[in-house]
Each structure stands twice: as C-alpha cells, then as structure tokens.
Amino acid sequence: MSGQVRTNWPKVAVIIVNWNGAAFLERCVHALLNQTVAPHEIIVLDNASSDESNEIIERFASVRLIRSAQNTGFARGNNLAILSADVASEWIALLNPDAFADPVWLESLLLATERRPEFSAFGSKLVNGRNPLLLDGIGDAYHPSGRVWRNGHGVAVSGVDDQECEIFSACAAACLYRRDAIDALGGFDEDYFCYVEDVDLGFRLRLAGHRCLYVPQSVVLHLGSATTGGQDSDFAVYHGHRNLVWTFIKNMPGALFWLLLPLHLLLNVASILLFSLRGRGALILRAKYHALLGVRGMWRKRRHIQRNRVASLAQIWHLLDKRWPTKGHGHKKS
Numbered sequence: 001m002s003g004q005v006r007t008n009w010p011k012v013a014v015i016i017v018n019w020n021g022a023a024f025l026e027r028c029v030h031a032l033l034n035q036t037v038a039p040h041e042i043i044v045l046d047n048a049s050s051d052e053s054n055e056i057i058e059r060f061a062s063v064r065l066i067r068s069a070q071n072t073g074f075a076r077g078n079n080l081a082i083l084s085a086d087v088a089s090e091w092i093a094l095l096n097p098d099a100f101a102d103p104v105w106l107e108s109l110l111l112a113t114e115r116r117p118e119f120s121a122f123g124s125k126l127v128n129g130r131n132p133l134l135l136d137g138i139g140d141a142y143h144p145s146g147r148v149w150r151n152g153h154g155v156a157v158s159g160v161d162d163q164e165c166e167i168f169s170a171c172a173a174a175c176l177y178r179r180d181a182i183d184a185l186g187g188f189d190e191d192y193f194c195y196v197e198d199v200d201l202g203f204r205l206r207l208a209g210h211r212c213l214y215v216p217q218s219v220v221l222h223l224g225s226a227t228t229g230g231q232d233s234d235f236a237v238y239h240g241h242r243n244l245v246w247t248f249i250k251n252m253p254g255a256l257f258w259l260l261l262p263l264h265l266l267l268n269v270a271s272i273l274l275f276s277l278r279g280r281g282a283l284i285l286r287a288k289y290h291a292l293l294g295v296r297g298m299w300r301k302r303r304h305i306q307r308n309r310v311a312s313l314a315q316i317w318h319l320l321d322k323r324w325p326t327k328g329h330g331h332k333k334s
Contacts, residue, residue: 009110010090011089011090012091012092012106012176013043013086014039014041014094014095014106015043015078015094016028016029016044017096018045018049018053019046019049019053020053022049022051022056024100025097026056027100028098028100029042029044029056029057029063032095033062035103036106036107039106041085041086042064043066043085045066045072045081046065047070054067064084066084068080073193075188075189075191075193076193082179082187089179091110092177093106094172094174095173095220096174098223099126099223100222101174102221104217105124105220108215108218108219109122109124109215112164113178116213119166120177121169121181121205121212121213122213122214122215123140123170123175123214123215124215124218124220125162125214125218126150126173126174126220126222127220128154128224130223132157133156133157134154135155135157136153136173137153137171138150138152139152139168139169140167140170140199142199142320144256144263145260145267146244146252148244151321164216168203168212168319168321169198169201169203169205169206169212170198170212172198173220173222174220178210181210182201182205184208185201185208187201188201189250191297192243192246195236195239195243196243199247200243200247203250204250204251206315206319207310208310208311234283237287241288241291242290242294244267244268245295246294246295248260249299250305255313256316271288272284272285272288
C-alpha cells in the first residue's frame with residue numbers, strides 16, 4: 001500500500017484526547033505525521049493536563065490544540081473535538097495518546113471503507129506496546145450478561161488468523177467512524193466520563209442499523225490505560241463497573257432486556273462478591289450504588305434509543321458473544 005500516488009483520499013480528522021500523556025504524545029504524533037495517507041487534520045483535546053503535554057503539542061505546527069480548563073473525560077473530550085473538526089472531514093479517527101500507529105494505519109482503514117461501504121465503523125489491530133508478540137485486542141465483544149472485553153487480548157500475534165471480520169464494536173483506542181453516523185447519535189455519552197463509552201457507542205450504532213469491521217492491516221502499538229493507573233486501578237474499576245450497568249440498561253433491546261436481566265443482575269452480584277473477597281468491597285459497592293442512582297436518567301435515554309431502533313432482536317442476539325471470556329478470548333474492558 002502507498003498513498004503517495006493518490007490525492008483524492010477521503011478527509012479524516014484524527015482526534016487525540018489527552019490527559020497527562022506527555023510521556024507518549026510526541027511518539028504518537030510523530031507516527032501520525034509519518035502516515036502514507038496524511039490526515040486532513042490532527043486535533044488534540046487536552047483535558048487540563050498538569051504535565052508538559054501542551055508544550056509538546058505546540059511544537060507541531062500542523063496539530064491543532066484545544067485546551068480544556070477542566071478534565072472533561074474521554075467521552076466529552078471526543079465530542080468537543082468532533083464538534084470543532086472541519087466540516088470537510090467526513091471521517092473521524094480516534095487515537096489514544098499511548099497508541100502508536102504503523103505508517104499504513106490510516107490508509108488501511110480508508111481502503112476498507114471503500115472496499116466495504118456497508119460498514120460505518122472500523123476497528124484496528126491493537127498490539128501490546130510492552131510486548132509486541134502479544135495482542136492488546138482485535139475488537140470489542142459483548143456478552144448477554146452485559147460483560148464486555150477485548151477479543152484477543154493477551155493472545156500471541158502469530159496465533160491469530162488475520163482476516164477481516166465483523167465485530168460488535170471498535171475499541172476507541174484506535175478506530176475510524178463515519179462522521180454522519182456518530183453525529184446522528186449525538187456522539188459519546190458524556191455521563192460515562194470514560195471506560196465502556198466506546199462499547200456503548202458501538203451498541204447504539206448497531207441498534208441504528210450500522211455495522212463494524214475489524215481491519216487487521218491497521219496496526220497500532222497500544223500501551224493501554226497508561227495515564228489512568230491500569231485496568232485494575234480504582235479509577236478504572238469504578239467507571240468500568242458503573243458504566244457496564246448503564247450500557248445494558250440503555251441498549252439491550254426489547255424482550256432481550258427482560259430475558260437477560262436476571263443474568264445481568266447475577267453478573268453484578270458476582271462482581272460485588274469477587275471484589276469484596278479481594279478487599280475492594282467499598283469500591284465496587286460505590287460503583288454499583290452510583291450506577292443505580294443513574295438508572296432513571298439512563299432509562300430516559302433508553303426510550304429514545306429503542307424508539308429509533310432499526311436492528312432486529314435476532315440481529316442483536318446473533319452479535320452477542322455467547323462465550324464466557326477466557327485468556328484466549330480477552331479480558332474485561334473495565
């Protein structure tokens with residue numbers, strides 16, 4: 001692949017939402033500037049970082065920096081950046097500051113949009129940035145219980161059949177969305193702040209009749225949760241487990257909601273017991289308590305989402321991953 005001989009590529013705004021990512025930002029932006037297809041624009045939304053993030057971005061004349069006076073979270077940060085993007089940008093690519101794109105990352109995604117126009121979202125191949133022999137993930141999976149995980153997490157790169165395939169949703173660490181599709185849904189749910197917001201958006205895209213494709217040629221090295229303390233930090237556990245509840249309530253459609261609700265409740269009880277046994281009972285109870293406080297607002301959102309649903313119950317059921325995640329399948333996104 002080479003984008004050098006072609007000039008009529010679709011316009012893409014690449015958005016990086018950053019919070020104290022100075023240790024990774026320069027490498028991340030350099031990788032973007034070395035793409036075979038140049039982004040139409042690169043936007044960094046900085047969430048009131050206290051490190052040298054802003055000074056680093058200001059060194060790149062071609063990168064637009066938006067400074068937020070407060071930490072708005074990943075969800076609102078992306079929404080604000082998308083709103084500020086040039087109207088000519090018909091595609092929105094998201095990239096985490098701790099994700100380093102291969103030179104053909106963007107070109108591979110754009111070629112996939114032309115080859116498979118029936119898809120509106122495209123997920124990248126995430127490789128473990130600390131051990132490139134292992135995968136970080138090849139798309140998000142959603143279990144009937146409401147549990148979510150990244151498929152392929154921890155699996156040897158050499159052990160995966162690199163074929164394009166349909167996935168439930170794209171991990172927002174590195175992905176591409178058709179702009180009009182996410183605009184029609186209002187973007188990310190800003191109540192989430194961060195964690196599971198990409199699965200929620202992917203679920204809503206599904207319900208609206210959109211589809212998501214995994215593109216194995218679009219490779220990104222990803223450190224993962226590098227600025228939030230890791231997947232098992234208190235911050236990640238709290239937001240992840242709170243947002244799991246909200247995602248199920250908002251999105252699980254029709255009869256599937258009522259049929260699967262006992263399983264979802266069982267998942268939450270099991271999570272409380274497991275974290276309590278690990279000495280983190282107060283943390284998980286706080287997450288679930290705040291999830292319950294938000295149920296009324298999420299139910300209002302559910303009415304709107306389900307009223308506009310296009311996908312059938314059978315289609316959604318088919319997309320749910322019936323396996324229980326093991327080491328070979330991935331790990332939870334919370």
